Amino acid sequence: MHDTTARTAAAAPAALATAEIVVGVPSYNHAGTVASVLRAAQAGLGEVFGGQSSLLVSADTGSSDGTREQVRGLRAEIPLLRELGLADGAGGAASPGVETRELRMILELAHAVHARACLVLDASVTSMGADWVERLVRPILDEQFDIVAPCPARHKLDGAIGNGIVYPLTRALYGKRVRQPLGSVFALSGRLVERFLARKVWDIEVSALSADARAVSEAICGEFAVCQAFLGPADHAGSGSSLDLSSILATVLGSVFDEMNHNVSFWQKVRGSEPVRWFGTPVEIAGNPPPVDTHKMWESFRLGCRTLQDVWSVFLPPATLLALKYLARDDATALADDLWARIVYDFALGYRLHVMNRGHLLRALTPLYLGWLAGFAREMAAVPSQDVERRVQQLSMVYEAQKPYLISRWRWPDRFNP
Amino acid sequence: MWEQIKEALYQATHRVLVGVADFLPGLLALVLAVLLASLLGWLLGALVGLILRGLDFDKRLQKWGFVTMAEWSPKNSPTLLLRKIVAWTVVVLGWLVGLTAFGAGVTPQLILHVVESLPNLGTAIVVVLLGVLLARFLCRAVLISAVNMQIQSARLLSLAVKWLVLVFAAAMALDHLRVGGDIVRLGFAILFGGIVLALALAIGLGSKEIVSRSWERQTHAKAEPPDDAFKHL
Numbered sequence: 095m096h097d098t099t100a101r102t103a104a105a106a107p108a109a110l111a112t113a114e115i116v117v118g119v120p121s122y123n124h125a126g127t128v129a130s131v132l133r134a135a136q137a138g139l140g141e142v143f144g145g146q147s148s149l150l151v152s153a154d155t156g157s158s159d160g161t162r163e164q165v166r167g168l169r170a171e172i173p174l175l176r177e178l179g180l181a182d183g184a185g186g187a188a189s190p191g192v193e194t195r196e197l198r199m200i201l202e203l204a205h206a207v208h209a210r211a212c213l214v215l216d217a218s219v220t221s222m223g224a225d226w227v228e229r230l231v232r233p234i235l236d237e238q239f240d241i242v243a244p245c246p247a248r249h250k251l252d253g254a255i256g257n258g259i260v261y262p263l264t265r266a267l268y269g270k271r272v273r274q275p276l277g278s279v280f281a282l283s284g285r286l287v288e289r290f291l292a293r294k295v296w297d298i299e300v301s302a303l304s305a306d307a308r309a310v311s312e313a314i315c316g317e318f319a320v321c322q323a324f325l326g327p328a329d330h331a332g333s334g335s336s337l338d339l340s341s342i343l344a345t346v347l348g349s350v351f352d353e354m355n356h357n358v359s360f361w362q363k364v365r366g367s368e369p370v371r372w373f374g375t376p377v378e379i380a381g382n383p384p385p386v387d388t389h390k391m392w393e394s395f396r397l398g399c400r401t402l403q404d405v406w407s408v409f410l411p412p413a414t415l416l417a418l419k420y421l422a423r424d425d426a427t428a429l430a431d432d433l434w435a436r437i438v439y440d441f442a443l444g445y446r447l448h449v450m451n452r453g454h455l456l457r458a459l460t461p462l463y464l465g466w467l468a469g470f471a472r473e474m475a476a477v478p479s480q481d482v483e484r485r486v487q488q489l490s491m492v493y494e495a496q497k498p499y500l501i502s503r504w505r506w507p508d509r510f511n512p
Numbered sequence: 513m514w515e516q517i518k519e520a521l522y523q524a525t526h527r528v529l530v531g532v533a534d535f536l537p538g539l540l541a542l543v544l545a546v547l548l549a550s551l552l553g554w555l556l557g558a559l560v561g562l563i564l565r566g567l568d569f570d571k572r573l574q575k576w577g578f579v580t581m582a583e584w585s586p587k588n589s590p591t592l593l594l595r596k597i598v599a600w601t602v603v604v605l606g607w608l609v610g611l612t613a614f615g616a617g618v619t620p621q622l623i624l625h626v627v628e629s630l631p632n633l634g635t636a637i638v639v640v641l642l643g644v645l646l647a648r649f650l651c652r653a654v655l656i657s658a659v660n661m662q663i664q665s666a667r668l669l670s671l672a673v674k675w676l677v678l679v680f681a682a683a684m685a686l687d688h689l690r691v692g693g694d695i696v697r698l699g700f701a702i703l704f705g706g707i708v709l710a711l712a713l714a715i716g717l718g719s720k721e722i723v724s725r726s727w728e729r730q731t732h733a734k735a736e737p738p739d740d741a742f743k744h745l
Contacts, residue, residue: 252743276745339744340660346745386742394662401659401666405652454652460660 118200138227398461428469549606643681
């Protein structure tokens with residue numbers, strides 16, 4: 095656990111013993127975007143919750159690109175703004191996942207001021223509107239929900255890791271249809287903040303990429319009330335750490351699989367799934383989506399099938415390996431949904447059993463993911479967004495249908511071992 | 513004359529019988545020591561096997577991430593491997609004891625030499641084992657990374673890395689055992705230098721266009737939009 099005792103005294107002003115709403119912005123090398131996020135949050139708080147006491151908090155312990163100076167420069171413009179961080183010179187570790195520490199600081203402050211709602215925003219978003227604050231906080235204050243997951247508007251094929259893996263997997267595991275568990279912003283009730291701090295949920299370093307998925311699954315397993323809110327488009331600026339696809343997959347799935355291991359007694363009892371209440375109206379995104387080079391993706395998949403069979407054979411059953419071999423050899427253009435779901439489940443099991451270095455295992459999924467994505471993108475190229483959504487729901491149902499396979503393998507891994 | 517022949521025959525027979533009488537106990541001791549050591553080795557091996565199986569050693573080893581060790585010797589499980597090591601160590605010790613009893617003149621020097629070489633041998637074995645583990649780890653890491661970077665010759669690249677590390681570990685082990693002397697060092701230097709030179713020539717001559725394109729891409733990276741604008745997250 096990190097030492098947060100060196101926190102600056104500016105954190106909780108003596109005059110403000112309580113606050114109804116705390117809006118926290120954890121940042122790490124986001125000098126280019128942090129100001130616009132803080133301004134939008136200030137506007138949102140002022141417009142909608144003017145009468146309620148609120149705090150706007152920027153938390154940063156490790157930036158080296160002038161983010162903290164940017165925030166300090168906004169003090170006069172935004173009177174609500176407070177800073178959290180290590181004292182100057184204490185030095186924050188510049189590592190992926192450093193925002194977890196900032197997140198924990200924000201939750202501790204929210205708990206200290208007895209906040210009813212704590213909204214965590216993403217400092218890398220360039221398109222945040224003032225209405226985001228209301229959309230995310232209102233369900234907690236007025237409807238007594240405990241966590242509000244965001245659903246930003248996106249182009250139909252964007253967020254493929256969420257569409258093809260994280261959403262169907264979390265839905266099948268935990269039985270709640272939270273459409274974008276990797277939404278990068280979320281709002282929590284006071285009692286859920288208390289629970290997270292008590293269970294030391296954020297004491298484990300996880301990347302900021304998957305902090306939100308962790309919050310959602312922890313809330314569902316704690317049987318807290320979950321809902322989701324439609325938001326406008328969420329464009330992200332490149333932050334200090336630019337990751338390649340296999341690193342993103344490894345980071346996100348590592349965290350999701352860790353949660354899976356952690357909550358095994360919960361998800362093994364869950365059957366099927368139920369819808370989660372929506373707030374707001376869906377926002378249509380303007381413009382055409384960027385073109386997708388499906389041929390290049392499929393070639394990556396075929397190269398993986400030719401080259402990585404030895405690696406996959408450690409944890410994928412022979413039937414799956416055979417199916418992949420045929421796919422790479424024939425003129426096939428897509429992975430079947432049930433095959434894809436079983437592959438993801440097999441990777442989760444391999445991760446749990448530690449059959450090889452976990453970084454290697456997660457990175458070895460990249461060609462398979464590209465193969466799935468190539469097929470999905472080809473199929474969805476000419477259809478409207480609503481049909482893409484229907485297709486994702488169909489894939490999710492296949493994940494649910496294949497869940498007994500996961501449970502069997504989880505309980506008796508030797509029975510399937512190649 | 514007859515008396516002298518009788519005497520010579522008698523003395524020769526005596527010497528042979530004395531020789532055989534001197535030789536037999538040593539031989540019997542050697543045979544007994546080897547038999548006993550084999551029996552003891554088998555018993556100890558079986559005991560180690562039982563204990564390790566009881567501890568579920570093979571699966572534990574996998575859980576601790578030592579999958580590569582099992583792969584290194586695929587026909588033998590780690591338990592079987594350890595069982596054999598224990599048994600053969602006891603048998604070799606039995607041979608040394610037997611040889612000492614058999615010929616007191618030569619074998620103490622042999623034992624002394626063996627005992628003196630043991631630490632170096634142990635270190636060399638550890639170096640080779642670590643080399644094998646590292647080679648397999650790096651081989652897999654390079655293979656996966658190269659495939660993810662869509663390098664067509666990913667397997668070749670990973671095999672090159674694997675053998676480079678293996679050769680390096682073997683050279684270190686042999687150097688430690690003082691086997692081959694300068695030849696090993698020289699051979700390794702030539703091999704390693706050759707590989708580096710070959711790579712340099714390959715890049716310098718064969719792939720100069722790729723390198724220059726890559727260099728240009730890096731230089732103009734900020735000005736050009738990225739190839740893959742697709743949002744995976």
